[in-house]
Amino acid sequence: MKPNRDRYHEERDLGQLLDMPESRELLSDPIHLALTALLTSRFGHNLRNDLAHGLIEPHHCYSTVSLFLWALIVMICVHPMQEAEQAE
Secondary structure (H helix, E strand, O other): EEEEEOOOOOOOOOHHHHHHHHHHHHHHHHHHHHHHHHHHHOEEEEEEHHHHOOOOOOHHHHHHHHHHHHHHHHHHHHHHHHHHHOOO
């Protein structure tokens, strides 16, 4: 959260978080681009918006795009553990 000019804390949405320089540093360029295209860009698949607004049909949960997103998230979670294990 970040304080606005009235000193109230506002939550950042996923698009704002992905636009932050810190997220660009943390994620590699291909992963950052894939997450942006899949989740937040209206020129991409925009899965987050469609799911949040109930615009997704149940069969789309098993589409290639949804499975790619799932695999990408698993990779993001597992990769740091693999690097730590290799460093030992």
